[in-house]
Amino acid sequence: xxxxxxxxxxxxxxxxxxxxxxxxxxxxxxxxxxxxxxxxxxxxxxxxxxxxxxxxxxxxxxxxxxxxxxxxxxxxxxxxxxxxxxxxxxxxxxxxxxxxxxxxxxxxxxxxxxxxxxxxxxxxxxxxxxxxxxxxxxxxxxxxxxxxxxxxxxxxxxxxxxxxxxxxxxxxxxxxxxxxxxxxxxxxxxxxxxxxxxxxxxxxxxxxxxxxxxxxxxxxxxxxxxxxxxxxxxxxxxxxxxxxxxxxxxxxxxxxxxxxxxxxxxxxxxxxxxxxxxxxxxxxxxxxxxxxxxxxxxxxxxxxxxxxxxxxxxxxxxxxxxxx
Numbered sequence: 001x002x003x004x005x006x007x008x009x010x011x012x013x014x015x016x017x018x019x020x021x022x023x024x025x026x027x028x029x030x031x032x033x034x035x036x037x038x039x040x041x042x043x044x045x046x047x048x049x050x051x052x053x054x055x056x057x058x059x060x061x062x063x064x065x066x067x068x069x070x071x072x073x074x075x076x077x078x079x080x081x082x083x084x085x086x087x088x089x090x091x092x093x094x095x096x097x098x099x100x101x102x103x104x105x106x107x108x109x110x111x112x113x114x115x116x117x118x119x120x121x122x123x124x125x126x127x128x129x130x131x132x133x134x135x136x137x138x139x140x141x142x143x144x145x146x147x148x149x150x151x152x153x154x155x156x157x158x159x160x161x162x163x164x165x166x167x168x169x170x171x172x173x174x175x176x177x178x179x180x181x182x183x184x185x186x187x188x189x190x191x192x193x194x195x196x197x198x199x200x201x202x203x204x205x206x207x208x209x210x211x212x213x214x215x216x217x218x219x220x221x222x223x224x225x226x227x228x229x230x231x232x233x234x235x236x237x238x239x240x241x242x243x244x245x246x247x248x249x250x251x252x253x254x255x256x257x258x259x260x261x262x263x264x265x266x267x268x269x270x271x272x273x274x275x276x277x278x279x280x281x282x283x284x285x286x287x288x289x290x291x292x293x294x295x296x297x298x299x300x301x302x303x304x305x306x307x308x309x310x311x312x313x314x315x316x317x318x319x320x321x322x323x324x
Contacts, residue, residue: 006049059085070308094304100288105160111260117141150202153209199226211238224250239263
């Protein structure tokens, strides 16, 4: 008898077919997440699950689904999963790192360029029929080339953002809890500085820190006050890294020049004031949303699931303690 698994939300048909070769698959084909009670009912008698970041897997869920052995998340982050509870219950947790790094860096740059050069605002202006022809002083933005790029978190994605900045002849500063190896700094032309210096010296600040209690509101009133009034903030990491109410205040008081956001504190909610500001570019959490990358992520999640349920160590195991 084949093991039963749940695929919690709509994913690529190719990945469903792959899972069906090995398992008895219960597939929730909607892109609307299951409510907690329904998720529990679907998870009962399942050995594993492929989940998305909008599925909350906590101790209350696990306590009613004692047969589950692995939760395979289609995301790099896993703050939707109570990893400690999973470890206590000997449930493996996996994620999908690496495959989305370049795609996320691309989107970071799309936000940076479109905010600096007012692309979205200009697009809306043209579409509304207001454009009457070229004018010297119309839609003046900010140059990106040869400016200062400050990167908070020089991990895999941060390094790729820096590499793209090097192509724009930018001065690249970075801050992190651990300094990068000299070879990485040299290859990227990146200079290590403390957080305060980075914020005060950079023309563009791009956030790439993981979500931990200590990075919650990593950017708030005090940090925004340090930034140049001509500076632009970009966040494609985690929503709660930025205090959105403080961000609104900084924009209203013209403490910074603009913002590009892909993630939000209370997704899918966004601070209402941000929606009305022309110097703010907003994307609906699409940093990894190329077909190629999302397919690789989902396939990796299926491969993690297959490894975990066939007695192998999943390639992207988050909670090593579960094997002890």
